[in-house]
Amino acid sequence: MGKTRKKIADSIIETYRKYRLAYIFITPAVCCLILLHLLPLLQGIWMSLLQMDQFTISEYLGAPFVGLKNYYDILFNPASPVRLGFLSAVRNTILYAAIVTFGTLGIGMVVAQMLNRQFKGRNILRGLFLFPWIVPTFVVGMLWGFMWQKETGIINIILYDILQIHTWLGWLGVTAEKPFWLMGDPKTLAAIIIPTIWRGWPHPMLMLLAGLQGIPHDYYEAADIDGANGWSKFWYITFPLLKPVWAILLLFGLIFNVYAFNIVYMMFGNGAGFPGEWGDLLMTNIFRNSFQRWDFGSGAALSFILMVVMMIVLNFWYKFYKGVEEG
């Protein structure tokens, strides 16, 4: 027994000696991680088990312990105020995160392909394309909130007064009446997705462009000799070789968009109004429950559920990414 213990101790000391420099370098990062991530995370989990509302907030972490009540209210208690609009927020968040992530990746991929060719003014265009990405998200939300308005918004003016889409898209059911975009029907979902894609696509474009420039030209020359067309070259060379880039972008996009808040929050009366049944996301829902209803326990429980769901998504992604790496 004593020998085994000594063996383990020796092996630890040896490992330490071997990687001493690495451990010294990562120690500050690990300390910061514990201090800034792990402790607040544990505190958040603890808060989700408390009844922390306006009556008990002054007791903070000493608020009454209610076990899993907050989780029960969120998931199974239809009478609980925390459930108001929860299911529509879940539906909207899934649609929003999926469409925005794939939308930004798709557009980013197309534009990166375009910018990867040699032509005059390429650098200027590249700079211009980055413009939406440098606009702060809350400004994007505010601006598009005005742009979507029925009569005075620039979008309806372009679509109906200038392009007159009702005259040539009538067969699709487009009527001459300008639509409301921000008044609670499925169109509202489009009204929050489009600005987010508009704001978000330059980032994947930039990353994919960098990836594209790293692909050796020889592959394409060889494909040319074999008589491959443009699509085949993209599908059999570009797409697989860019996989590590877009797989990371996919993960970042999903996480970022599930936790999206600013654009939607600001678009409806600069944060004062309710986004509606087709505009409310999980984050705006959690914000209302935590900071407007002062129910921090339920807010923490909602956040924790979301975190667990995201960890499951992350796990799936990691399995997929491992396949990419090994492939």
Add this chain to the structure above:
Amino acid sequence: MKKVFSILLVMLLCFSLWSCGGRSDDGKVKLVMWIMPNSQEPVNDVRNVLRPFLLRNPEIEIEVVALDWGSAWQKITTAATSGDAPDIIQLGTTWVGSIGSMDAMLDVSANVRAVGGGQNLFVDSAWSTTLIPGTESIVSVPWIVDTRVMFYRTDVFRRLGLTTRDVADWESFERTLEKIKAANLTIENKHIEPLGITGKNDWNVIHSLAPWIWSSGGDFVSSDFKSSVISSATTQRGLMYYISLVKKGLVPIQCLEQNSYQISSDFNNGVYAIYFDGPYSLKGMTTPPERGGGGGTFVAKNFAVAPYPAGPKGRYTFCGGSNLAIFKTTKHKEAAWKVVEYLTTNEKAQIAYSQMTGFLPALNSAYSNPYFTDDPFRRVFSDALRNSKAYPAIPAWGQMETVVLTRDFGLMWDEVVRNQGDYSLMQLLNRLNIIHQEMEVILKEAAKQWEKRGKK
């Protein structure tokens, strides 16, 4: 290493305690006051109002910090839980119930009584927001008041032979709107729309509906504050009347997705014949452009104000505004009260701040000042205050207003827009029944909690 770390921690603690305020080196009492952006220059304006007080009380020093409305809730919570709170804080009147139930504010009942009581000192509706009903402790003192009146175009009224009598009650108000619509007027290249109101994308969702609910005899909660009366026949009647103005085309439908600022600015640009707004818009329209106001425009020379039209059960308008409260954690209770007392009960300070911000004074005696008696517009506002109502300062109000009412009435406007002319009483009733159930849950739970732990 451990020793160095502990010394550093102790030093950090000392430094943070020292910088928390308190008595400064020169023996002065340093107070921290959190306010909201009540005017264009919020910090400077409060400092200017406080100047005479500080000259008389050289031992007091005040640091004024402006918060924005959006983050204030969160900051107050943090302050109340961490104990690192300011000495004085501005509270929106609709917050008093919720924040009062946190037991973080000082009971100033004795101080208020010492300066001459309450009800007779302050505007009635503002006074009703100073304490949680059923308790004796006054936790906030009325500071500024916000109420709503009707703004109308005098040139449009003159042209159509209308007077304020034609907007005195609901029936005549509707007839007047129909008359303006039928006249199809275009003035200064702007087609005149009868009425501008906001819908869901606004911070005023409830405040805009409340006068119509109250004027028809309806209300949000019962008089004992124990249950919801939101689905009562009288509330339905008030809301349906207001919605019918939209259904009949007397309000341009696109209004319902706009915010108060847009409606106000459209009125000033000549789009609407009538809209409802607060005293700060009166200030905006009478302040010349070189001083940042909207005065000098065609509309600014052709408008007047009148009270809300009277409904079947009387004439009511919304009363909001802000109170001042002192955090229990303050180390300078006397000095903090002195500042609150000056700002809330000194007539000159009340009028000076009203002039700067456009909000109305909370102090009754300020209304006998020529600033109000000699100005016909301000007189309308001070008269309106007599018919104004504030929301009950119950602990559950904050939750209900921000989550249930704003959300559900937002959904109501969504339905009105989707159905427009076909929006029926049955649809409204369905919505009100949902709101009623949600309010009941919150009211019951809050009352239970309040009984259990709040009432101390």
